[in-house]
Amino acid sequence: MVIVMKQNASPEAIERIKTKLESLGCTVHPSFGANYNILGLVGDTSRIDASQIQADENVDKVLKVQHPFKLASRHFHPEDTVVDIEGVKIGGGNVAIMAGPCSVESEEQLMTIAEAVKKSGAQMLRGGAYKPRTSPYSFQGMGIEGLKLLKKAKEITGLPIVTEVMSTETFDEAEKYADLIQIGARNMQNFPLLKRAGRSNRPILLKRGLSATIEEFLMSAEYIMSEGNRDVILCERGIRTFETYTRNTLDISAVPIIKELSHLPIIIDPSHATGKWSTVEPLSKAAIVAGADGLIIEVHHQPEKALSDGAQSLKPEKFDHLMQVVHKMLALEMNK
Numbered sequence: 001m002v003i004v005m006k007q008n009a010s011p012e013a014i015e016r017i018k019t020k021l022e023s024l025g026c027t028v029h030p031s032f033g034a035n036y037n038i039l040g041l042v043g044d045t046s047r048i049d050a051s052q053i054q055a056d057e058n059v060d061k062v063l064k065v066q067h068p069f070k071l072a073s074r075h076f077h078p079e080d081t082v083v084d085i086e087g088v089k090i091g092g093g094n095v096a097i098m099a100g101p102c103s104v105e106s107e108e109q110l111m112t113i114a115e116a117v118k119k120s121g122a123q124m125l126r127g128g129a130y131k132p133r134t135s136p137y138s139f140q141g142m143g144i145e146g147l148k149l150l151k152k153a154k155e156i157t158g159l160p161i162v163t164e165v166m167s168t169e170t171f172d173e174a175e176k177y178a179d180l181i182q183i184g185a186r187n188m189q190n191f192p193l194l195k196r197a198g199r200s201n202r203p204i205l206l207k208r209g210l211s212a213t214i215e216e217f218l219m220s221a222e223y224i225m226s227e228g229n230r231d232v233i234l235c236e237r238g239i240r241t242f243e244t245y246t247r248n249t250l251d252i253s254a255v256p257i258i259k260e261l262s263h264l265p266i267i268i269d270p271s272h273a274t275g276k277w278s279t280v281e282p283l284s285k286a287a288i289v290a291g292a293d294g295l296i297i298e299v300h301h302q303p304e305k306a307l308s309d310g311a312q313s314l315k316p317e318k319f320d321h322l323m324q325v326v327h328k329m330l331a332l333e334m335n336k
């Protein structure tokens with residue numbers, strides 16, 4: 001942290017701030033120039049509240065040098081984290097494919113899709129039982145019945161399950177059924193939910209918030225990790241921009257940037273990224289080339305009848321084609 005003092009700050013005021021900072025456990029290196037007086041802080045600055053320092057009338061600005069996330073930072077954990085979900089490895093150069101419907105709608109619907117994605121080579125089954133819908137009048141998900149169907153689909157296909165949890169009240173129940181618990185974009189900064197996820201023994205799939213910066217995204221991962229759960233998988237699923245042709249804009253740069261900043265795996269959701277099935281294959285290819293650790297893709301055998309997100313769902317034959325393309329790319333090591 002670097003503190004730039006105001007030009008008219010007196011030597012006494014500078015000394016007072018320096019003493020305060022030292023009492024908080026760091027070493028302060030002052031540099032006095034013709035125009036600026038600067039205090040350079042070395043050591044653990046985690047106990048320093050930058051906003052309090054900024055509030056001092058003698059302070060011009062406070063510049064942060066270190067990232068505010070620690071447990072999620074590659075700086076303190078240089079090797080990639082690899083999350084193992086019943087043998088499916090996510091992170092460290094493995095590309096895992098999760099696929100399934102947006103929502104669990106019925107036994108027939110889920111089993112049809114689960115068997116199709118398994119046949120095409122998906123390694124995990126996705127499906128929402130609790131749905132975050134913009135309108136309270138839209139289908140809200142099957143709840144516990146949906147979780148039971150997911151369990152049944154797992155018994156039939158052997159595919160581990162990823163499903164979203166929206167509240168702390170339903171967390172205990174979902175934990176019994178899910179192999180990977182999703183925290184959706186809208187809940188990325190639901191701090192009580194993040195803390196509960198941090199006390200879970202299940203890995204967490206954390207999706208980037210609609211308007212979240214990469215730093216805010218990593219700080220949400222930090223919330224989970226600071227409670228003890230280190231198995232966090234990040235998911236870029238498109239962010240809000242001025243573009244209206246697509247539902248969101250896929251921030252593909254989040255993949256290499258997060259890989260620089262963090263050791264956590266980062267996967268791409270090309271379905272929610274644009275809201276259009278026709279862009280799912282090209283964006284999946286882009287994700288693999290950018291180095292993503294996996295994809296989560298919505299598939300529906302009757303998208304025109306889907307109760308949510310039909311327009312972005314691939315039909316099973318299109319998903320099968322995509323899987324062939326993905327396997328060819330991985331054989332050519334295009335993700336390296």
Ligand code: PEP
Binds near residue numbers: 128207237269
């Ligand atoms: C979903 O996965 O169906 C979903 C609602 O995702 P997001 O939170 O990214 O919108």
Ligand code: MN
Binds near residue numbers: 102272298308309
């Ligand atoms: Mn969806």
